[in-house]
Amino acid sequence: MTFKLMKLASQSQLSSWLPSIHPQVWIFAIGRFFSEVGTGFTLFYAPIFFVNEVGLSATAVGLALGSASISGIVGRIVGGSLADSGEWGRRRTLLLATAISAIGSLVLAATNNFTILVIGSLISGLGIGFYWPAAEAVVADASQIDNRRETFAIARLADNLGLAIGIVLAGFLIAIIGSYRWLFVIDAISFLVFFGVVYVGINETEQQQMEESEKTQHFASWMTVLSVDAKRLVVRHRRFLVYIAVNIFFTIYISQIHSTLPLYFKNFVIKSTTEGFAQTTISVLFAWHLVLAIICQLPVTSALKRCSHTFALTVSAILWAIGFGLIWVSGIAPSHNLVWVALALGVFAVAIVSYTPSAASLVTELAPENKRGLYFSINALCWSVGSFIGHPLGGWALDQPRIITDSFWLGFSLSVAIVVVILQYLNRILAD
Numbered sequence: 001m002t003f004k005l006m007k008l009a010s011q012s013q014l015s016s017w018l019p020s021i022h023p024q025v026w027i028f029a030i031g032r033f034f035s036e037v038g039t040g041f042t043l044f045y046a047p048i049f050f051v052n053e054v055g056l057s058a059t060a061v062g063l064a065l066g067s068a069s070i071s072g073i074v075g076r077i078v079g080g081s082l083a084d085s086g087e088w089g090r091r092r093t094l095l096l097a098t099a100i101s102a103i104g105s106l107v108l109a110a111t112n113n114f115t116i117l118v119i120g121s122l123i124s125g126l127g128i129g130f131y132w133p134a135a136e137a138v139v140a141d142a143s144q145i146d147n148r149r150e151t152f153a154i155a156r157l158a159d160n161l162g163l164a165i166g167i168v169l170a171g172f173l174i175a176i177i178g179s180y181r182w183l184f185v186i187d188a189i190s191f192l193v194f195f196g197v198v199y200v201g202i203n204e205t206e207q208q209q210m211e212e213s214e215k216t217q218h219f220a221s222w223m224t225v226l227s228v229d230a231k232r233l234v235v236r237h238r239r240f241l242v243y244i245a246v247n248i249f250f251t252i253y254i255s256q257i258h259s260t261l262p263l264y265f266k267n268f269v270i271k272s273t274t275e276g277f278a279q280t281t282i283s284v285l286f287a288w289h290l291v292l293a294i295i296c297q298l299p300v301t302s303a304l305k306r307c308s309h310t311f312a313l314t315v316s317a318i319l320w321a322i323g324f325g326l327i328w329v330s331g332i333a334p335s336h337n338l339v340w341v342a343l344a345l346g347v348f349a350v351a352i353v354s355y356t357p358s359a360a361s362l363v364t365e366l367a368p369e370n371k372r373g374l375y376f377s378i379n380a381l382c383w384s385v386g387s388f389i390g391h392p393l394g395g396w397a398l399d400q401p402r403i404i405t406d407s408f409w410l411g412f413s414l415s416v417a418i419v420v421v422i423l424q425y426l427n428r429i430l431a432d
Contacts, residue, residue, distance in 0.1 A: 021151055022142035024202060029158035031197030032135075035098070036159045038190020040166015041173075041183040042105070044262040044286050048279075049180035051263060056114055058263060062395020064117040065259055068125025069388035073381060075129015080377020083134040089204045090141070093134035095195060101127030102191035109184035127191075129384065133377035138202070140364045140372050148364060149357040153301040156356045157294060164290035171283030239429055240366045240375065243359075244382060246313070246422040250355055251386025252393075253320050253412065257348060260394030261327070262286070264405070265341065267398070281338070289345035297353045304354060309365075310427035312358035314420055319351035321416035328409040 050061045079097065082088040104124030111117045135155075143151035170183055265282050304312040326344035330337050359379075367375035397408040 020147060021154055025139060025142045025151055025154060027197065027201040028135075028138055029155055031194045031201070032155060033158040033162040034197065035190050035194035036162025037166040037169070038105075038187035038193075040163040040290075041170040041190075042108070042187045043163065043258055044167060044282070045170055045174070045180060045183060046108070047259050047263045048266050048282075049183075050111065050117060051267070053180055054111060054113070054117070056117070058267075058395045058398040059392070060114055060395070061117070061263075062259065062392040062398075064114060064121050065395075066388050066391035067118050068121040068128070069384040069391075070125065071122040072125035072129040072384035072387070075126040075131075076133060076377045076380045076384060077129075079130035080133035080374045080380070082130075083137050083377070084371060084374055090134045090138050091198065091202050091204045093130055094138070094198045094202065097127050097129075097131035097134065098191045098195040098198065099127075100130060102188045102195070103127075105184045105188035105191065109181045109188070125384070129380070132380035132383065133374075136360060136363070136376040136379070137372045140360070140367075140376070143364070148361045149301050149305055150298070152357040152360040153297050153353075156353070157297045160290050160293045160297065160353075164287050164294060167283055167290065168287050171280055171287075174279060239426065240363075240378075242422065242426045242429065243362060243366070244378065246419055246426065247359060247379065247382040248385050248389075249415065249419045249422075250313075250316070250320075250359070251382045252390040253324075253386075254352065255387045255390030256394055256412070257289075257345075259391050260398065263398055264327075264331075285341060285345055288342060289349050292346050293349040293353050296350055300350060300353045301357050304358065308427065308430075309358045309362040310423050310430065312354055314423050316351045316354035316358075317416050317419040317423065319347050319354065320419075321413045323347035323351060324409045324413035324416075328406060328413065331406040331409065 047058070047061050047065070050056050050064070051058055056064075075097075079093055082093045082096075083090050101124060104120055104122075104127050107116065107120035107123055111120055139152055139155050140148075173182065173186075174180065262282055265285065266279070304315065307315075323344045326340050326347060330340035330344060333340055363375055363379045364372065394408075397405050400408075
């Protein structure tokens with residue numbers, strides 16, 4: 001009897017942590033997990049490879065990686081419209097996205113100069129652009145108002161778990177074979193696995209049927225969201241547009257983790273040693289970052305569920321300020337640099353898990369059901385803009401004198417004040 005009671009109590013606790021999630025979300029999360037394992041092989045090591053092995057400058061690599069944002073903008077515009085189309089839909093858009101991404105990874109594996117790097121980045125950016133609007137729309141379609149944040153949290157949990165495993169495996173693989181190129185080949189294979197999961201396990205989600213006139217005017221819908229009354233200077237959907245403005249800041253911050261920080265840790269002299277962090281140390285640091293994100297994802301989402309979206313985003317912004325401040329300290333501190341970096345990446349982990357579910361949930365609530373692909377497409381454009389600004393900006397900072405590079409992180413920390421002000425304004429107009 002005692003055992004049965006304990007079992008029932010355990011099941012009750014589990015159900016409170018894992019609310020009722022649509023089966024398609026779990027299948028989709030499995031596919032995202034495998035894809036992100038491959039992404040983990042390349043995400044943090046790509047800038048190190050292109051600078052230290054291919055021989056390009058940090059600025060050139062930043063510009064090349066930032067070029068993915070150009071094709072990403074095209075992909076997000078087209079992908080969002082296709083995802084909403086009754087003739088094409090979410091599933092076919094996802095299949096197209098994974099196929100293009102696999103090709104992009106293979107091109108990056110063959111990179112030996114700046115031109116090929118740009119070509120590979122453009123192809124990868126196009127694939128990512130097609131992917132995100134459809135992916136977010138699939139999760140949104142399968143969620144309910146009372147479990148929306150948890151549903152998006154499950155998807156992000158799969159992403160982070162895959163990334164963590166990929167980073168650790170990549171560190172071992174580099175130590176064994178000493179070749180970065182195979183990391184991109186493995187990434188391509190992971191996209192093909194994701195293609196198979198989507199093809200076999202994902203059904204087209206139910207969507208409101210569009211009128212015939214809408215089917216031939218997918219892109220005209222963009223003007224509905226972004227149109228301006230010139231006479232009164234009143235922007236329609238201003239709540240969404242204000243959110244977009246603040247979201248660009250968050251995506252610029254996240255781009256620094258993916259491109260600038262790994263190279264900063266690897267190549268910049270840490271004052272207490274004679275060289276930057278070893279490859280294995282960087283692998284462990286980013287694995288720690290993602291493991292903490294995995295551990296905190298559901299508890300943080302549950303804790304912030306009782307708060308408004310703007311409050312959750314404000315919490316995330318403040319954590320970003322603290323994290324960048326810790327990175328700045330790690331660059332100027334005479335000792336314990338590794339400790340400061342570990343603390344910073346830990347803070348960044350909590351900042352990201354505070355941000356992603358609330359941001360996606362807010363977009364879902366602001367978007368009409370038959371325009372979710374479009375709204376998530378515009379939301380995904382923030383990532384293109386953030387990368388387009390963040391990658392070259394970070395590369396430029398790393399090519400400057402040490403005092404400018406270190407101050408770069410402090411500047412990001414201070415910029416959070418702007419984010420908080422915009423969020424307070426957003427909170428006010430959401431309440432109107």
